[in-house]
Amino acid sequence: xxxxxxxxxxxxxxxxxxxxxxxxxxxxxxxxxxxxxxxxxxxxxxxxxxxxxxxxxxxxxxxxxxxxxxxxxxxxxxxxxxxxxxxxxxxxxxxxxxxxxxxxxxxxxxxxxxxx
Amino acid sequence: xxxxxxxxxxxxxxxxxxxxxxxxxxxxxxxxxxxxxxxxxxxxxxxxxxxxxxxxxxxxxxxxxxxxxxxxxxxxxxxxxxxxxxxxxxxxxxxxxxxxxxxxxxxxxxxxxxxxxxxxxxxxxxxxxxxxxxxx
Numbered sequence: 001x002x003x004x005x006x007x008x009x010x011x012x013x014x015x016x017x018x019x020x021x022x023x024x025x026x027x028x029x030x031x032x033x034x035x036x037x038x039x040x041x042x043x044x045x046x047x048x049x050x051x052x053x054x055x056x057x058x059x060x061x062x063x064x065x066x067x068x069x070x071x072x073x074x075x076x077x078x079x080x081x082x083x084x085x086x087x088x089x090x091x092x093x094x095x096x097x098x099x100x101x102x103x104x105x106x107x108x109x110x111x112x113x114x115x116x
Numbered sequence: 117x118x119x120x121x122x123x124x125x126x127x128x129x130x131x132x133x134x135x136x137x138x139x140x141x142x143x144x145x146x147x148x149x150x151x152x153x154x155x156x157x158x159x160x161x162x163x164x165x166x167x168x169x170x171x172x173x174x175x176x177x178x179x180x181x182x183x184x185x186x187x188x189x190x191x192x193x194x195x196x197x198x199x200x201x202x203x204x205x206x207x208x209x210x211x212x213x214x215x216x217x218x219x220x221x222x223x224x225x226x227x228x229x230x231x232x233x234x235x236x237x238x239x240x241x242x243x244x245x246x247x248x249x250x251x252x
Contacts, residue, residue, distance in 0.1 A: 003239065015204075016128075016251070019161050022200060026232035032239070111239060116128030116161040116249050 002033040004076075004109035007042040011060045012052055017045060020115035021063050028071035035074040035109070036067065039102055043081045048093045061093060068095060078102050122153040124238030127163035129250025131180040132173070137166045140248040141184055148191060155242045157188065157195035158235045159227070162250055164197040164207045167227035181224055188226050196230035197223070 005024040007017050020036070027034035038045055050059045067075055079098040082088075099105045106112055125144060129136025144154050159166055171181045188195050197207055206222070209229045213221040223229060239245050 016161060019201065022232060023160075023235070026236055027239075030233060030236045032236060111245065113126075113245070113247055114128075114249060116163070116251060 002109050003027055003111040004035050004037050006037045006114050008040045010041040010044040012057055016116040023115055024072050025070045033073055038077040040081055043077050043085050043087055046077055046093050046096050048091055120151050122155050122242045124155050124242040124245040125157045126247045127159050128161040130162040130165040134250030136248040136250050137180045154193050156238050158238060159197040161201050164202040164205055167197040167207050167224050169222045169224040185224055196228045196234045199229050199231055202229055
């Protein structure tokens with residue numbers, strides 16, 4: 001069973017994205033093939049050098065960087081959303097695979113879920 | 117009749133903040149009536165508020181946490197609230213009350229507190245996992 005967890009909301013405005021990360025880490029911990037897909041404003045999760053200390057939050061960048069260690073197979077992002085939010089190779093965190101077709105990506109997974 | 121389907125239901129929307137618990141309950145009732153099965157219910161994120169024993173809506177409104185509890189008990193369906201989501205939001209069972217030396221506990225029976233492993237298992241064992249969200 002392979003599962004894709006989708007994040008479509010920017011970080012820091014709600015807890016759903018962090019809970020999406022917990023879901024994918026949990027799948028990986030139970031040896032279930034899993035990946036993350038960032039779409040729409042959710043691609044802002046992937047911006048490097050985030051500095052949320054001014055709002056007393058911990059950077060999600062650090063959480064996300066743990067994904068490969070947990071065994072999450074891929075961090076995917078919609079290329080057009082990245083372009084829309086001005087994310088280039090220079091401003092993206094490492095290890096992100098860009099996809100040109102979200103529908104094709106979704107087709108590759110048996111389960112697709114949002115955190116909320 | 118077509119083949120019976122076994123479902124895991126995940127609720128991430130809170131009662132009175134979203135329609136998710138109501139829609140999920142209506143789905144669950146109809147699914148059973150149609151001969152399908154509900155393996156388990158998992159509350160995640162804001163959905164854990166459904167497991168609060170302290171919700172007290174006006175008496176002329178449907179009490180969604182109670183309605184869900186009654187349904188789960190009648191149908192003998194196991195239900196769990198994610199421990200990390202629940203602790204953050206103040207939904208506490210007696211074990212966690214003791215562990216964190218809190219003033220009270222408020223978990224509504226028959227809900228239990230469990231880890232995301234319950235959800236992973238639901239994904240593996242049920243034919244389908246259905247999500248009822250507050251915001252999607």
